Amino acid sequence: MSSARATSTPWLLVGPGALFFLALVILPLVLTVILSFHAFDHSTGIKNEFTLAHYAAVLSDDYYLGIFWRTLRLAALTTLICALIGAPEAYILSRMRDPWRSVFLLVIIGPLLVSVVVRAFGWSMLLGSAGLVNQALQALGFGPARLLYTETAIVIALVHVMLPFMVIPVWTALQKLDPAVEAAAWSLGASHFTALRRVVLPQVSLGMLSGSLIVFGLSASAFAIPGLLGGRRLKMAATLVYDEYMHELNWPLGATIAIIVLAANLLIMLAYNRVIETRARKALG
Amino acid sequence: MGFLTLEKLSKIYGDLAAVQDVDLAVDKGEFVSLLGPSGCGKTTTLQMIAGLVEPSAGTIRLDGRDITRQKPNHRGLGIVFQSYALFPHMTVAQNVSFGLEMRKVGKAERDERVKTMLGLVHLARFAERYPRQLSGGQRQRVAIARALVIQPPVLLLDEPLSNLDAKLREEMQFELRRIQQSVGTTTIMVTHDQAEALSISDRVVVMEQGRMTQIDAPYRLYESPATPFISSFVGKMNRLEGVWGKGAAEVAGVTLPTEAVGFTEGQAIALSIRPEKLALRPQGQGRLDGTILHRFFLGSYWLFTVATPAGAFSVSVPNDGDEPARQGAAVSLDWAPASLRVEALAVRGAAA
Numbered sequence: 001m002s003s004a005r006a007t008s009t010p011w012l013l014v015g016p017g018a019l020f021f022l023a024l025v026i027l028p029l030v031l032t033v034i035l036s037f038h039a040f041d042h043s044t045g046i047k048n049e050f051t052l053a054h055y056a057a058v059l060s061d062d063y064y065l066g067i068f069w070r071t072l073r074l075a076a077l078t079t080l081i082c083a084l085i086g087a088p089e090a091y092i093l094s095r096m097r098d099p100w101r102s103v104f105l106l107v108i109i110g111p112l113l114v115s116v117v118v119r120a121f122g123w124s125m126l127l128g129s130a131g132l133v134n135q136a137l138q139a140l141g142f143g144p145a146r147l148l149y150t151e152t153a154i155v156i157a158l159v160h161v162m163l164p165f166m167v168i169p170v171w172t173a174l175q176k177l178d179p180a181v182e183a184a185a186w187s188l189g190a191s192h193f194t195a196l197r198r199v200v201l202p203q204v205s206l207g208m209l210s211g212s213l214i215v216f217g218l219s220a221s222a223f224a225i226p227g228l229l230g231g232r233r234l235k236m237a238a239t240l241v242y243d244e245y246m247h248e249l250n251w252p253l254g255a256t257i258a259i260i261v262l263a264a265n266l267l268i269m270l271a272y273n274r275v276i277e278t279r280a281r282k283a284l285g
Numbered sequence: 286m287g288f289l290t291l292e293k294l295s296k297i298y299g300d301l302a303a304v305q306d307v308d309l310a311v312d313k314g315e316f317v318s319l320l321g322p323s324g325c326g327k328t329t330t331l332q333m334i335a336g337l338v339e340p341s342a343g344t345i346r347l348d349g350r351d352i353t354r355q356k357p358n359h360r361g362l363g364i365v366f367q368s369y370a371l372f373p374h375m376t377v378a379q380n381v382s383f384g385l386e387m388r389k390v391g392k393a394e395r396d397e398r399v400k401t402m403l404g405l406v407h408l409a410r411f412a413e414r415y416p417r418q419l420s421g422g423q424r425q426r427v428a429i430a431r432a433l434v435i436q437p438p439v440l441l442l443d444e445p446l447s448n449l450d451a452k453l454r455e456e457m458q459f460e461l462r463r464i465q466q467s468v469g470t471t472t473i474m475v476t477h478d479q480a481e482a483l484s485i486s487d488r489v490v491v492m493e494q495g496r497m498t499q500i501d502a503p504y505r506l507y508e509s510p511a512t513p514f515i516s517s518f519v520g521k522m523n524r525l526e527g528v529w530g531k532g533a534a535e536v537a538g539v540t541l542p543t544e545a546v547g548f549t550e551g552q553a554i555a556l557s558i559r560p561e562k563l564a565l566r567p568q569g570q571g572r573l574d575g576t577i578l579h580r581f582f583l584g585s586y587w588l589f590t591v592a593t594p595a596g597a598f599s600v601s602v603p604n605d606g607d608e609p610a611r612q613g614a615a616v617s618l619d620w621a622p623a624s625l626r627v628e629a630l631a632v633r634g635a636a637a
Binding site for chain 2: 178180187199
């Protein structure tokens with residue numbers, strides 16, 4: 001009796017979570033995959049016929065491939081900028097004393113507390129043709145620059161919201177670092193910069209890599225920011241899927257794009273994770 | 286003029302003086318320990334020498350050169366940190382080689398020197414291991430090798446043995462001394478463990494509340510401690526308070542024989558004697574009768590607490606193989622009068 005309960009307890013504990021996962025992630029995903037193989041006709045709608053035509057259409061059309069490439073490029077760029085800003089930021093943060101550390105940590109996490117729509121509109125007000133940034137540029141004697149509805153605007157806003165996802169893993173890695181290790185490097189004749197590069201950086205690289213993974217994944221699937229700051233013409237993968245569903249009403253094609261983006265994202269992140277794990281095994285065991 | 290000298294060195298945090306007006310001259314090749322309880326300023330002093338903490342005032346000179354404001358990476362001192370601070374992502378050989386790389390030593394010479402140094406600390410077989418694959422004592426030796434391979438003029442050790450277990454600590458302290466003597470590097474060690482400081486140092490500096498209160502050879506420190514604090518911090522000490530009466534020391538009306546002279550009649554005095562300077566005799570054959578209150582067996586010796594009319598005394602007796610007197614037994618204490626120290630008792634408040 002007791003042994004029977006012992007074996008059923010884990011299942012009971014896992015059950016609710018597993019059901020949720022099944023109903024809210026796996027099921028819609030399976031339905032989307034099935035949908036992507038349905039034929040579609042503009043006059044009659046979705047037909048109950050198996051076809052690979054959507055996949056063929058998406059993968060052979062430069063329009064779609066261009067959007068995929070832009071998605072990849074902007075996500076990678078956002079990740080790179082986040083790493084370049086976030087890692088030093090986390091280092092400075094970890095060297096701060098309370099209460100300043102708590103204050104600045106709140107400032108960094110701040111963007112996450114504001115709705116993505118409000119944040120995006122905030123940026124569009126700043127970056128618009130009569131916005132604060134352009135006013136400043138004109139005051140300095142530069143001509144008005146077109147910022148809104150450009151890739152630049154998308155990357156700026158993405159970096160703004162993604163930064164905490166980079167800072168926090170790096171900061172966590174720095175917390176585990178013995179401050180004496182850096183002092184040891186100095187005592188052996190290393191300059192501040194060399195100590196950072198040779199001693200601190202290798203130990204937080206794991207935090208940076210996992211941070212990049214989160215930032216890349218979220219950027220590549222971002223919807224609101226490219227939708228509001230990229231405008232109607234500058235599409236990214238998520239906005240493209242939305243348009244196929246809501247404007248073209250071509251659900252199977254939308255589903256196809258979604259699945260391709262998911263597969264590509266998964267592939268990139270798994271490959272990246274492999275790199276992380278081999279590195280981790282080498283450096284930290 | 287010492288090889289490394291500290292002159293009026295101070296570190297003030299707000300209105301707290303962590304280290305105050307410290308003067309010290311260390312000779313070349315000397316092993317000096319900074320001994321004191323936590324918060325006495327010994328680690329701050331070491332960090333100022335290392336360049337990791339900036340002094341508020343005073344001067345640090347190395348070989349006649351003023352290094353007070355020099356950056357730690359230009360001082361060239363070897364430091365062994367309490368946590369060892371090994372580079373976890375580098376192998377033992379890479380850890381030891383790091384300082385030589387920073388000095389732009391060629392690959393061939395570097396390998397050679399790393400090999401020699403690892404041989405000296407008996408770690409030649411572990412060159413390709415990572416620090417996490419080593420035991421505490423091995424990590425410690427890597428830290429020493431890493432600090433010594435750059436041939437520093439001064440080696441600084443910050444509580445180097447405090448993270449090791451008791452048995453290993455004892456082995457490592459002699460090992461440390463062996464390595465230091467074979468290399469001949471001037472060494473300053475910070476420790477709160479008096480046994481460690483006494484056993485391996487040429488000189489011991491005792492620090493109390495930011496000041497150096499005694500700088501002496503270990504046995505002199507032990508035999509003639511300069512302050513009551515040192516007498517109880519370094520080794521065990523029986524301390525009694527009494528008065529000087531009729532040319533002898535009196536405690537609670539009992540006269541205790543000493544060789545001390547020169548106190549005025551009725552003056553308050555403090556008496557102190559080490560437990561091992563006391564001997565147990567059968568009742569009536571010693572200088573002070575008492576009964577055994579407690580008895581502890583500590584392997585190489587027995588420790589007794591003996592109640593006497595003058596107060597309780599700790600007495601340690603070497604273990605000669607036979608069982609000594611039991612708890613409750615009537616005994617008598619005996620000592621050489623010269624070993625009972627007498628000092629004038631500072632009246633509280635009068636000094637301040």
